Amino acid sequence: MAEDIRRLFEPRAVAIVGASRNPAKIGHKLVDNILASGYKGSVYPVNPSGGTVLDLPAVPSIDAIDDDVDLACIAIPAKFAGEAVRACADRGVPYVAVITSGFAEVGALAEEREMVAYAAERGTRILGPNIFGIYSAACSMNATFGPRDIQAGNIAIITQSGALGIAMMGKTRAENIGVSAVVSVGNKADIAEADLLSYLADDPATKAILMYVEGIQDGERLVRELREVTPRKPVLVIKSGRSRRGALAAASHTGSLAGADEVFSDVMRQCGVLRVDTIAEALNLSKFLATSPRPRGSNAVIITNGGGIGVMAADAAERFGVGLYDDLATLNETFSDAVPAFGSTRNPVDITGQGTVDDYRRSLDAALASEDIHSVICLGCETALLEPEPLTRTLESVAQRAASDTPVVMSFLGGAAMDVVVEELRPRGVPIYGDVYEAVSALGALYAYERRPATMTAPETPADIDGAAIREVVDSARAEERGFLLAHETRALAIAAGIRPPASAVASSMQDAVRHAEAIGYPVVLKVVSRHILHKSDVGGIALDLEDRGELIAAYEAILHRCRQAVPHAVIDGIEVSEMVRSGTETIVGARRDPSFGPVVMCGLGGVYVEVMKDVAFRAYPLDRAEALTMIKEVRSYPLLLGVRGESRKDVEAVVDAVLRVGAVLAANPDISDIEINPLVVYDEGEGTRAVDVRVILDDPGSGGDA
């Protein structure tokens, strides 16, 4: 795929359909930007009236070009664009960037689909429509109508929003960041993020990838691609359009808890992608991740001249997952010569308000020379002792020396003097920020990237799931045109899936009931089984916690008596004898078909308050055991499973197992849209779980797969 998509990023010849002599037109700006960017391939303006555009002869049509055009940019109105795309496809142009607006985004979906289908049949891929174009540093090509002078660098940007993309290009220029590629994907009628990632992963100039996403179409493919890319380079995502569609369409807890945004966040974390909220944050973090060395370990040290900012940084470190080094003896040994006697060698290392530029240099040198210190947060508040000019020189030289093996972030606060230091150093690539939080969050992003999930081992599907039995249950419900499974079907499905519901059997006589109870083991529960009695407890049709044979016999008779009195006409089919489920920790485990990501699994705190607490986590399926465990650990109430107040640790492995089983059942059965176990009662380690209530919802056959 990377080889295939290469021609989009490194075309040998480019045609601009709609190239114009009029400098106000987009077709003119495209030619101007391509020429100004130093593109070395051939450029062919296409305009039916001929003449020249920026001194290049214009050809009347794409057919008139006697060259291998790899990329054609379409910049003519929508009513003509379809015809122009078809001409490019007939001509065998592999990539067509449709700049033109006026397709699906204004309701013209059919025209858009028709254009893409025609092109696809001829092997032509469409970028857009509704885009500003593509910039690629690999061949110095600015085929956009955005800024003319884009600075080459090492961040790749893929953006769904045109205007934001153009703004980001401007910002990278102002911040002296530099980009390796900028691709506007617009309506994503054909080419989407997943198509572009493999090229960017291979591209040596690209050190970090930033995506602005509004909606995901083929989430399963995107997940696969991201999992391939993130071990090689950091990927950051800004996601807007926090849709409620998924939640509204949902028919179960799992669904209503699966707000599209929560699922997106969790799945991105699963893929090792860092999610950010603002453009400024995205650019700051991308720049830092693209340029910083990787930390050798987790020991960070704060060096400061002010106690207050040191404490703020320590708070921020905790929030952003930066581990502060706390070996007091080593810290003292490392910093005792650099820190004045009235300062502190603890972490934060405090050179005090009396600290000079020289004190900074000595303490930073000591930190960089230490084998035990793996990253540095250098902070300062303006004092009369900090001369901006020597401070700037010292910090720049420290940043240069650290560049090969120790991540360093800096923040200096105060008035104009400190602003000068920050403004001078930032464009020179020094990771210095006007705010402590910004500095620590950059280091936190680096550590979050380091902690990304390991590459997935083979996806785990429990081998003992009885697929044929599950299929049979689903087919029988389908045959009756039901969208859900009945209690006995759900039970059969759970057993076939290896998920243990409470043991149970229906007795037709007292002797039968005794036999079943003895096989199940006391205590047991009795429940009347009658199609005429819907609310069993209202008529005294249930007896709980029966400890022995005597209690069982008495309860059996009492149930029959009460039911006959309350509903004299009721046909009693039998009495169900069930295991009395011991109390344990209540969890919820489920799987559903997400509109963006396909099969997703979830787990969380279960019970009746599940929708209030919303303490759940999600993952795209397939996943391995390690990732299922990571998901469980993300649930806020996870410590309940570790045992609180002297309780023993619960059987977390059995919860992992249940997650993998519901995921496997959903993935293997396209007819099932939701499976939910709530509560899944978890017992002490080694004692397993009980699926007390299981619900299974079938997909609406007419919905085309969406739950």
Ligand code: ACO
């Ligand atoms: N082949 C080649 N050239 C043609 C053809 C054709 N079939 N038909 C017309 N042309 C020529 C025209 O004669 C004109 O050249 P001229 O100036 O020499 O006469 C040129 O192509 C452009 O055609 P116009 O009709 O003048 O179209 P105009 O430039 O006004 O608009 C455009 C075309 C820019 C594609 C417009 O329809 C459009 O979609 N604009 C929005 C673009 C956009 O916003 N995209 C999303 C970007 S992301 C963001 O939000 C920033």
